[in-house]
Amino acid sequence: xxxxxxxxxxxxxxxxxxxxxxxxxxxxxxxxxxxxxxxxxxxxxxxxxxxxxxxxxxxxxxxxxxxxxxxxxxxxxxxxxxxxxxxxxxxxxxxxxxxxxxxxxxxxxxxxxxxxxxxxxxxxxxxxxxxxxxxxxxxxxxxxxxxxxxxxxxxxxxxxxxxxxxx
Ligand SMILES: Cc1cc2nc3c(=O)[nH]c(=O)nc-3n(C[C@H](O)[C@H](O)[C@H](O)COP(=O)(O)O)c2cc1C
Numbered sequence: 499x500x501x502x503x504x505x506x507x508x509x510x511x512x513x514x515x516x517x518x519x520x521x522x523x524x525x526x527x528x529x530x531x532x533x534x535x536x537x538x539x540x541x542x543x544x545x546x547x548x549x550x551x552x553x554x555x556x557x558x559x560x561x562x563x564x565x566x567x568x569x570x571x572x573x574x575x576x577x578x579x580x581x582x583x584x585x586x587x588x589x590x591x592x593x594x595x596x597x598x599x600x601x602x603x604x605x606x607x608x609x610x611x612x613x614x615x616x617x618x619x620x621x622x623x624x625x626x627x628x629x630x631x632x633x634x635x636x637x638x639x640x641x642x643x644x645x646x647x648x649x650x651x652x653x654x655x656x657x658x659x660x661x662x663x664x665x
Contacts, residue, residue, distance in 0.1 A: 518657040524580045526591050527557065528604075528612040529572035537599045537612045538572075540565040541592040543655050544634075545577065553641035554626060558634040564594055570625060576611035577639070579619035579646070580653040585660045587614060588653060608643060619646035 528539030544558040559566045569575045603615040607622040623639035654661040
């Protein structure tokens with residue numbers, strides 16, 4: 499097998515193909531919209547922990563996202579760590595449109611942010627800092643509360659597809 503050798507500028511295809519080899523989990527960043535308390539959100543895999551004290555996490559959001567500005571304006575939001583049963587929810591939350599939450603069951607964190615049924619963990623957050631980065635923004639978030647399930651396997655994303663952890 500010959501490794502792909504590329505020279506700059508990096509093409510979209512090369513970037514996706516190579517970064518797709520980096521396996522991630524998937525989170526759903528959700529909130530209740532200020533105007534009508536409807537749930538809003540999007541699927542994100544650019545998520546990672548940053549700092550324990552203070553508790554900070556980060557994710558990167560495309561400037562084209564229509565859901566993020568609504569989540570941002572809500573103030574408090576929820577980072578749901580998706581479980582292996584949530585492929586369909588992830589696909590829905592990754593598709594722009596008004597009925598992302600149709601048929602999706604959710605409860606709320608103490609501050610009232612949406613926790614999706616089947617999530618294996620959640621973090622209640624607010625924006626701590628934002629940094630422009632090319633066609634995305636890096637969002638540093640402060641974690642106010644969090645919880646996780648003892649059981650439950652994660653949803654895994656690899657090379658553009660959903661996978662399960664091998665048993
Ligand atoms: C597995 C997966 C991971 C994704 N990760 C991100 C991400 O880290 N940042 C981002 O901006 N979009 C990400 N997306 C795409 C957004 O979910 C999608 O563009 C967004 O939901 C568009 O809807 P909106 O216009 O309602 O925001 C991801 C999509 C999938 C399927």
